Amino acid sequence: MGAALADQGVAVERVEGVANRDALADAGIVDAALFLLTDARQATAIPVAKDLNPDLRAVVYARESVPEFVRGQVDLVVDPALLEPATVAEELAA
Template sequence: MKVLLVGPDRDGLGDALEAEGVELTRIEDVANRPALEDAGVVEADALVLTETESATGIPVAKDLNDDLHVVVYTADDLPDFARGQADLIVDPELLSAEAVAEELAA
């Protein structure tokens, strides 16, 4: 499984995903079209956002890969325009990074 992680990884989700054997690519800057393409969004299975400031990357990523699963892992509110395109929205205080990583890798 190939996952793109966008944003800071304050809760350790990236490490948890790698521990589950997931191929992880991190995008720490803006998740614009060139950054998503360079990170391999076309071949990716999932896009994980750890901050809502990167929400504009969701429709861009979905445009490039219709089969992409979008997971938002933050306590912040996701803007309405992106909410309908997210497959899963998880508050880190409710579910651990390890539990989310286990589910994504399954």
């Protein structure tokens, strides 16, 4: 997904390892327009990211579902089996 977004001209920052508050802040989440999560096991990062940047658009691109407590904070969930990265990136970049 990161490469597909970069191909659309979107600046991409990645968080390696655990997406905790410090890692998200270091990646620039405070100034970001979009938070794309590709590992549903890291879903707790969504409320943390939204706390740091309430205007952030949170998108999950993963086969696994996100926990119930996170669903209300997610703007869009996409199953990779249904849409290819290039298609999703084109829509997100628009």
